[in-house]
Amino acid sequence: MEVQVxxxxxxxxxxxxxxxxxxxxHKYKFIGKTQDSYPKEICFExxxxxxxAQFNIMVGQNYIVxxxxxxxxxNDKFFTSITAWRVQPSNGxxxxxxQQPYQQPMMQQQPVQQAxxxxxxxxxxxxxxQPTPQPAPAPMQATQPNNDxxxx
Numbered sequence: 360m361e362v363q364v365x366x367x368x369x370x371x372x373x374x375x376x377x378x379x380x381x382x383x384x385h386k387y388k389f390i391g392k393t394q395d396s397y398p399k400e401i402c403f404e405x406x407x408x409x410x411x412a413q414f415n416i417m418v419g420q421n422y423i424v425x426x427x428x429x430x431x432x433x434n435d436k437f438f439t440s441i442t443a444w445r446v447q448p449s450n451g452x453x454x455x456x457x458q459q460p461y462q463q464p465m466m467q468q469q470p471v472q473q474a475x476x477x478x479x480x481x482x483x484x485x486x487x488x489q490p491t492p493q494p495a496p497a498p499m500q501a502t503q504p505n506n507d508x509x510x511x
Contacts, residue, residue: 364394
């Protein structure tokens with residue numbers, strides 16, 4: 360599958376150990392926000408220094424990410440991972456391979472205090488058309504009582 364995203368965050372590298380071989384792997388995660396009318400954030404992951412270096416991603420840039428989705432069951436719960444296997448710039452340029460030794464990317468995030476002090480943007484109501492205000496109806500005039508001799 361493929362999706363076009365804007366990279367919003369590159370997470371710190373994690374070290375995982377294979378249960379079967381005992382070999383250590385480096386796991387990398389990065390967050391991309393879709394460019395739909397209702398954007399979603401997706402956490403992609405990949406294993407290996409060479410693979411992540413090949414992606415050559417930068418925060419704030421647009422990319423087309425090719426990925427696989429896999430779910431595993433453990434104790435009657437499902438765990439889903441989204442594994443990126445190719446990342447290309449979305450502007451049509453060819454990805455340039457990295458020739459230098461890989462270094463872990465710098466975290467390019469806003470400090471927490473600044474991120475939470477940004478004003479909230481009002482959002483439209485999930486695809487529902489907002490009602491337009493209608494003028495209130497004019498009050499009804501009281502009528503003169505009928506002398507029709509009814510008991511009620």
